[in-house]
Amino acid sequence: MTCEPTRLPTAADVDAAAARLAGIAVRTPLLFSHVLSERMGARVFVKPETLQRTGSFKFRGAYNRMVQIALSARPAGVVACSSGNHAQGVAMAARLLGMPAVIVMPHDAPELKRARTRALGAEVVGYDRASEDRDAIAAAIAQARGAILVPPYDDPQVIAGQGTVGLEIMEDLAAQGLQPDLVATNASGGGLAAGIALAVKSRAPQARVVLCEPAGFDDHAHSFRTGMRERNAAPTGSFCDALLAPMPGRITFEVNRTLVGEAASVSDAEVAHAVAYAFRELKLVVEPGGAVALACLLEGRLGVSGGTVAIVLSGGNVDEATFIRCLRA
Amino acid sequence: MTCEPTRLPTAADVDAAAARLAGIAVRTPLLFSHVLSERMGARVFVKPETLQRTGSFKFRGAYNRMVQIALSARPAGVVACSSGNHAQGVAMAARLLGMPAVIVMPHDAPELKRARTRALGAEVVGYDRASEDRDAIAAAIAQARGAILVPPYDDPQVIAGQGTVGLEIMEDLAAQGLQPDLVATNASGGGLAAGIALAVKSRAPQARVVLCEPAGFDDHAHSFRTGMRERNAAPTGSFCDALLAPMPGRITFEVNRTLVGEAASVSDAEVAHAVAYAFRELKLVVEPGGAVALACLLEGRLGVSGGTVAIVLSGGNVDEATFIRCLRA
Numbered sequence: 098m099t100c101e102p103t104r105l106p107t108a109a110d111v112d113a114a115a116a117r118l119a120g121i122a123v124r125t126p127l128l129f130s131h132v133l134s135e136r137m138g139a140r141v142f143v144k145p146e147t148l149q150r151t152g153s154f155k156f157r158g159a160y161n162r163m164v165q166i167a168l169s170a171r172p173a174g175v176v177a178c179s180s181g182n183h184a185q186g187v188a189m190a191a192r193l194l195g196m197p198a199v200i201v202m203p204h205d206a207p208e209l210k211r212a213r214t215r216a217l218g219a220e221v222v223g224y225d226r227a228s229e230d231r232d233a234i235a236a237a238i239a240q241a242r243g244a245i246l247v248p249p250y251d252d253p254q255v256i257a258g259q260g261t262v263g264l265e266i267m268e269d270l271a272a273q274g275l276q277p278d279l280v281a282t283n284a285s286g287g288g289l290a291a292g293i294a295l296a297v298k299s300r301a302p303q304a305r306v307v308l309c310e311p312a313g314f315d316d317h318a319h320s321f322r323t324g325m326r327e328r329n330a331a332p333t334g335s336f337c338d339a340l341l342a343p344m345p346g347r348i349t350f351e352v353n354r355t356l357v358g359e360a361a362s363v364s365d366a367e368v369a370h371a372v373a374y375a376f377r378e379l380k381l382v383v384e385p386g387g388a389v390a391l392a393c394l395l396e397g398r399l400g401v402s403g404g405t406v407a408i409v410l411s412g413g414n415v416d417e418a419t420f421i422r423c424l425r426a
Numbered sequence: 427m428t429c430e431p432t433r434l435p436t437a438a439d440v441d442a443a444a445a446r447l448a449g450i451a452v453r454t455p456l457l458f459s460h461v462l463s464e465r466m467g468a469r470v471f472v473k474p475e476t477l478q479r480t481g482s483f484k485f486r487g488a489y490n491r492m493v494q495i496a497l498s499a500r501p502a503g504v505v506a507c508s509s510g511n512h513a514q515g516v517a518m519a520a521r522l523l524g525m526p527a528v529i530v531m532p533h534d535a536p537e538l539k540r541a542r543t544r545a546l547g548a549e550v551v552g553y554d555r556a557s558e559d560r561d562a563i564a565a566a567i568a569q570a571r572g573a574i575l576v577p578p579y580d581d582p583q584v585i586a587g588q589g590t591v592g593l594e595i596m597e598d599l600a601a602q603g604l605q606p607d608l609v610a611t612n613a614s615g616g617g618l619a620a621g622i623a624l625a626v627k628s629r630a631p632q633a634r635v636v637l638c639e640p641a642g643f644d645d646h647a648h649s650f651r652t653g654m655r656e657r658n659a660a661p662t663g664s665f666c667d668a669l670l671a672p673m674p675g676r677i678t679f680e681v682n683r684t685l686v687g688e689a690a691s692v693s694d695a696e697v698a699h700a701v702a703y704a705f706r707e708l709k710l711v712v713e714p715g716g717a718v719a720l721a722c723l724l725e726g727r728l729g730v731s732g733g734t735v736a737i738v739l740s741g742g743n744v745d746e747a748t749f750i751r752c753l754r755a
Contacts, residue, residue: 126455131479147709150460376749380476380711380742413709417753420705424746 105351106253108299111260111292114161118261121193122157123149125262127269127407132378137394140275140405144266145381147413151213153339153387154262154289154411155179155186155249161258162247163190171196173243178202178231181210182339182386182412183249188217199244201235207338209416226333250288251346260292266407267300276301278404281361281390283411284308284317286342287349293409294356307399308353308360309390311337311368316344317353318360326350336365339386339412361398368392372423375410384415385423434680435582437628440589440621443490447590450522451486452478454591456598456736461707466723469604469734473595474710476742480542482668482716483591483618483740484508484515484578490587491576492519500525502572507531507560510539511668511715511741512578517546528573530564536667538745555662579617580675589621595736596629605630607733610690610719612740613637613646615671616678622738623685636728637682637689638719640666640697645673646682647689655679665694668715668741690727697721701752704739713744714752 125148133141146154163175174197177187184200191198198219202211203226215221222238224231239246248255263280270277280297284290290308297304308317314335319327328344335341345353363371368385371392375383383391390408393399399406415423454477462470475483492504503526506516513529520527527548531540532555544550551567553560568575577584592609599606609626613619619637626633637646643664648656657673664670674682692700697714700721704712712720719737722728728735744752 123458123460126457128455128477129452131452145709148457152709376711376746380474380481382705382709382711417705421750421753424750 104253105348106256106291106295108295110253110257111264111296114157114254114257115261115264117161117164118157118258121160122261124265125149127266130379133394137401137406139401139403142407143379143410144262144407145410146262147381147383147387147410151185151189152412152414153182153186154259155182156189157261158255158258158288159183159186159247160190160193162252162254163194163196165254166245170245173245174198175247176201176235176239176244177247177249178235179249180206180338180341181214182414184210184214184219185217185414187247188214188219192218199238201231201238203231205333207416210414250286250342251348253348256288256292256349256352258292259289260296262289262409263293263296267296270405270407275405277304277407279305279307279399279401280407280409281307281309281393281399282409283340283386283389284310285340286346287317287353288346289409289411290357291349291352294352298356305359306357308357309393310360310362311335311340311389312362312364314340315360315362318362320345320350321354321358321360324354336368337386337389339384340389361393363389363392363396363398366426367396369423369426371395372420373426376424381410382413382415382420383410384412385419387412433582434677435585435620435624437624439582439586440593440625443486443583443586444590444593446490446493447486447587450489451590453594454478456595459708462723466730466735468730468732471736472708472739473591473736474739475591476710476712476716476739480514480518481741481743482511482515483588484511485518486590487584487587487617488512488515488576489519489522491581491583492516492523492525494583495574499574503527504576505530505564505568505573506576506578507564508578509535509667509670510543511743513539513543513548514546514743516576517543517548521547528567530560530567532560534662536745539743579615579671580677582677585617585621585678585681587621588618589625591618591738592622592625596625599734599736604734606633606736608634608636608728608730609736610636610638610722610728611738612669612715612718613639614669614715615675616646616682617675618738618740619686620678620681623681627685634688635686636722637686638722639689639691640664640669640718641691641693643669644689644691647691649674649679650683650687650689653683665697666715666718668713669718690722692718692721692725692727695755696725698752698755700724701749702755705753710739711742711744711749712739713741714748716741
């Protein structure tokens with residue numbers, strides 16, 4: 098296991114990540130939505146990371162971190178903790194880089210995400226979310242194998258990789274002569290939000306970046322209020338299986354409390370409605386955790402009043418049963 | 427009702443249509459698919475017209491035709507026959523152009539498509555597919571109101587509008603230094619196929635354009651074999667409600683027998699599987715009729731052997747019940 102001194106990531110790190118990901122990650126399109134624009138009275142774009150490799154933005158951060166591992170260290174592989182999307186991102190990056198990968202995944206992770214992680218060639222080690230410490234399990238595996246831990250969010254290079262989502266939003270808007278007034282993104286540990294904030298605020302300091310969470314898992318909202326990293330009351334139980342981090346990351350919170358500073362939240366029912374809306378109106382498959390920012394927009398929680406708005410749809414790895422439940426809600 | 431002398435559309439008509447549609451229609455992205463490329467051993471792109479205004483490519487042809495109606499003729503409006511996607515395309519174009527629209531729609535059209543056509547401000551007139559002649563009904567309405575008929579496919583300007591799908595495919599591939607070896611598209615009356623063929627073959631004469639149909643509604647396949655426009659045995663009953671034209675159009679067939687000349691077909695079960703595949707792997711919502719070309723690809727009916735392939739996903743207007751049936755098939 099290697100340790101690096103932690104430092105805060107910068108907008109330049111995001112630019113460097115974009116160069117590493119060029120031709121490897123999908124440059125997802127920025128889609129102007131006529132229906133959302135009409136409904137909200139604003140110029141609304143969506144950024145469907147659902148179309149990213151492995152079905153979520155997570156591939157960006159994982160690959161950006163892992164491609165920087167020295168060739169000599171690659172045979173020992175990587176270890177990651179994830180309920181599913183980071184797992185697949187790490188597994189895909191490991192496959193592309195020819196590295197072994199072990200994923201420590203809770204027993205209650207969606208079967209779809211578990212199966213896909215295995216299909217990408219990773220080894221899956223299960224644990225019980227309530228009684229076991231995933232970080233301790235992962236650290237033990239890393240120690241035993243000499244493998245490198247790839248954190249899901251609290252790592253400068255992981256954050257920089259996720260930030261390329263924001264960089265692409267800025268570039269695609271700029272190509273149309275636009276700058277965003279508001280960028281809204283889903284958040285769990287806050288890595289995507291931090292990366293996006295770095296890319297957005299360095300180019301449009303006046304733009305608002307809003308971090309969107311499921312109700313009951315709104316640790317960022319609490320943390321922004323107190324100025325300290327606050328923990329969610331419940332460790333599990335959200336409909337949004339992708340957004341279960343117990344509290345903001347250390348590094349991500351340093352970035353987010355400065356550059357973001359505001360959060361919005363929605364109920365499970367509102368998230369289910371947003372998943373169904375994406376099906377009906379956007380023709381996009383979005384998982385519950387990927388639809389939280391969209392739900393915040395639809396429910397009027399983002400304080401949109403005209404201007405240019407970008408909403409990140411962060412993932413689309415939803416199983417049939419959950420999706421059908423959303424359509425019928 | 428106005429009559430124009432019919433002539434065959436050209437690649438230049440498609441270019442002119444692109445200029446009329448710029449900033450009005452969505453320029454849908456051309457998405458490289460890693461999963462389809464790995465599976466097929468080729469460089470596979472998808473063109474999701476599901477993301478077009480009104481959820482299908484039909485808006486392109488309707489607007490391109492209707493924007494050329496003289497201002498003096500606009501107050502009398504337009505009339506169109508459609509089971510749903512052309513209806514919405516015409517209704518949206520009419521709304522944007524400030525024209526009244528009457529849509530003659532079969533009683534068995536999907537409720538979703540009927541409701542959306544009404545929501546766009548069009549008047550819907552029902553008819554019985556088995557016992558009534560929709561063309562006669564539409565002609566009578568046009569006569570009575572002095573309205574202009576907007577044909578779903580057999581019109582040079584409608585074909586030219588649909589052809590912008592092919593033009594965008596060619597432009598986006600060219601930007602990556604590529605030309606297609608094969609472009610596959612769904613077909614009913616053949617307007618989309620004809621337009622795409624004009625755009626593709628004028629730039630890449632060696633490229634194959636393959637027209638994809640549901641089994642039992644493969645009138646183009648029969649017609650290509652005999653060299654004459656052949657009629658489907660059944661007038662209705664396909665799972666693909668968007669692809670129920672009884673036979674190839676007169677103008678479209680003139681174009682398609684020269685520039686296309688080959689067809690592929692798939693069963694309803696294969697189409698349902700493709701809809702589910704698009705959900706799971708592409709994270710896109712595609713209606714049955716929009717997934718026929720994808721189904722032909724997945725079932726190995728396109729004779730793909732490497733190279734660069736583009737698959738058109740022509741529409742995403744599927745109701746919940748039908749979509750759920752596909753996911754469970």
